[in-house]
Amino acid sequence: MTATDETRWIPAVPGRHAEGGPVQTDDTMIIPAVDPELDAPDPPGDEDDDLEEGFRPTRGGWLGRGVVWVFLAWLVLALPVNRLSPFEVGVADIDVISLAVIYAIGGLSLNVLLGYAGQISLGHQAFVGLGAFTSAYIVTNLQLGFWLAVAVAAGFGAIQATLLGAISLRLSGLYFALVTLAYGTFAEETLFGIAALTGGEGGKPAPRPVGFESGYAYYYLCLGFLALVLWLDWRLTRSKGGRALAALRENPRVASSYGINVKAYILLAFAVSGIFAGVAGSLMAHHDEVIVGSSFDFRLALLFILMTVVGGLRDRVGVVIGSAFFALLEEKLLIEMIERLGHFLLEPFGLAGWSIGEVLQRTVGLPLEFVGLIVGPLLLLLTITKYPGGIGQQVAPIRLWLTGHRFDRHAGAVTEVEVNDVRA
């Protein structure tokens, strides 16, 4: 304790206790030293405070990082025009890749609930589906613009998620999971079957916005929305709301004693998740151009959970990679890519018939497509038992290196905190 009377500190919002605060009439009372004018001790660090003290990459280090950044940017931005052999991207392929970007937004949406707020949702396909049908309805039936449709879809997503969140305040754990499961199924079976709103069995047309009709242009549109969602997600974790969620997820009692309105912030998490899901839904509708209720089945909800958990909860880079991975796996493109890569590598040696797919086909008699069904659960098992940080944990050393940290192979390892409830 070095505090002396000279210690000046930044006062909290002055006058908060004005009403009932200490009435200083007595001279013997010591008024705490609050003087905002006098300089506070120089605060170390700035926004990027988690840089370890002292470490700055050398010029060569920055150059290396720059090269990797440029390569990644080229990989993502130049994908549609990329003519490198194994990644030859056709029109059908770019649609699948756009879908991967949309799934990434969906994964980030579930991550807000599951990762930040610690609330399970087994009905996330309904969140996304509602956004999709809202958007399609506005564009097709009301003849209004796409941009308005996205905004309204996001709004509707927020509203329905908040309503569901209100239930979560009453139920917890398994019981709430069951409610979300029921909600998802209910939405698929009944809500999305209302012919007047959703077109029923035949589906609802959802034309692409003007200027984004081509698959390549639509890819950039999705990418733009992903960037926006990533920004919001980043600011969420670095601001008041994100800190409140981190606190209440781990310990609601401590959170409330910090002055956090636990219920209000759980609802905030639902609303944010709903907004992201609404955007994802809207993009998905216009991606497929015709949207059908049955495409929002429980499988999709499971896929979202796989993406988020295997990607790595609370790790937005991991969630994006995980989502893209599962989307490509789901749409068989990843397997095709592996096959193509196999052919590409084996052909010069005259082993064209020996790629993994063909070997599997010949020996076990399974088409390679089945691999996709097995890989997901296997990765989930691996994540739960060995690497709780998921893909995010694996790429964390690279991510940290890219943002100017020292390369540390063990960085980002998630050590589970034993949450022993605070006795109170």
Added chain:
Amino acid sequence: MSVLEVDAVSIHFGGVKALREVSLRAGEWEIVGIIGPNGAGKTTLFNCVTGFYQPTHGQVRYRGRDISRMPVHQRTALGIGRTFQNVGLVKGTTVLENLMTAQHLQVDYDPWLGIAGSPASFAEERRVRERGDQILGLLDLDHVRHERVADLPYGVLKRVEIAAVLATDPDLLLLDEPGSGMGPEEAHELGDTLLTLRKEFGLTIVMIDHHVPLVTRVSDYVYCLNFGEVLAEGNPDVVRHHPEVVRAYMGEDAAPGPDDTAVIEPAAAAGSGGRG
């Protein structure tokens, strides 16, 4: 006016009467100590004051205002801060993050604007971070600011917890065993810290602790609880030598010391006692 008045509070859990008509007062700038054997209801009393429990009967008043039914976070907003018996911190984050989280109510932007990333929120975040650093500096905790809470030893965490509760900008501080796990010297230091904090921040402090020397040194007034009732109250030395207190701590057969002829206000006189 008293800062805190607990007026004949009882709380029942099923058939268990955890508190029976407990009354307690803490005046402006006072340090009030609460002692008593395990299971006496000390922490339950704190939970009634902070809002985790609602008393079955009786009232809790803060600066004359009845807060018995108010939710926890609103009481924090009024200026009631508390620490927990076994470290109430968010363990998965760093010390500085905790200090920033604890300033929740002082953060001056809407959470939605924070998510949108408004320029004002960036500036405010910087201010919150600086204030967190300052409070850590005040408690000599600079060196652990980037440590994860889960990685720190218990003794340090007890200090971090005090720093975090100070960050909520309290007027009334409820400390639940701040000296647990500390040796006599550390406990003595803690006593100095508390006295300085009272002076610096203008705090009223109510503390539960088992370190009788610590409690008697810093407290202006002491309550002893046993079986959910106030067994004795009064000046620290008086309570310490109260025969009932000695018996509660030492057992029925404890030899009465020479001091126990000293006049003690019995529990029955609770509330009517003449206090400064």
